[in-house]
Amino acid sequence: MQGNNPIFSRAEGFNGRHATYDAAAPSAEELQNMYAAPSATPVQTGRMTYDDVVMKTGITFAVLLAGAVVGWLNPGLAFVGLIVGLVLGLVNAFKREPSPVLILLYAGFEGLFVGGISNVFENYAVNGEPLNGIVAQAVLGTLGVFAATLLVYRSGKVRVTPKFRRGVMIALIGYAIFSLVNLLFMWFGGSDSTFGFRDGWLGVVIGLFAVGLASFCLILDFDFIDQGVKQGLPAKFAWTAAFGLTVTLVWLYLEILRLLAILRGE
Secondary structure (H helix, E strand, C coil): CHHHCHHHHHCCCCCCCCCCCCCCCCCHHHHHHHHHCCCCCCCCCCECCHHHHHHHHHHHHHHHHHHHHHHHHCHHHHHHHHHHHHHHHHHHHHCCCCCHHHHHHHHHHHHHHHHHHHHHHHHCEECCEECCCHHHHHHHHHHHHHHHHHHHHHHCCCCCCHHHHHHHHHHHHHHHHHHHHHHHHHHHCCCCCCCHHHCHHHHHHHHHHHHHHHHHHHHHHHHHHHHHHHCCCECCHHHHHHHHHHHHHHHHHHHHHHHHHHHHHC
16 A cells, blocks of 8 residues: 555655665664753744844844934934834734834834934923923833833733733724824814823823833733743744834833823923
């Protein structure tokens, strides 16, 4: 019945001919050395590691910061960065396989937007006084929230369960709908308010909610990385982790920037 398998029928030892092997059987000492050898590392087997994620995230943020410098010096490019970054963000979010080129392009154009809008906030005058130092405050706030969220996640006090994921997704959808309605109100509602429905103390409450929601999204990002390493995802998905962290941290930074502007405006 060996003729039923074309691979076996062409292989020596399965076609009725006797094969001659030049290699001798390994000795007892060689077998012992083979058993004593250390196991292959995730890097050797092409699996995602924490170092991979750190390196890919560092590269992505380096491109983001380079774009932010250009955007800061040329605030008029912020709108271009916003539109192109949004399109590339959606493309990357729905791609089944991560594309390093598209992720880095997203980071560059998103950097244009972040740098441009940061320049606008820094020089925006409230009661005749510019909001000097607000960008540095927002950066420090973002780093602080990131560090605190990571510590909470590593402590095990927050568990990522299906219920937790559903809750975050529902909150994200609700917040996205509110943001769209608020944007349309600002454009077509004839409002003189800088942030639409988000001015005053209502804006502070919504801003705190958004910062909290972004923190929960960071927890989901950390859990993706943790589970990806433990389950041996292919190394290429380190780019997916880097993209997710970049999206969440940019959103968190913008929310803190807006929250600070509201507070200082009051």
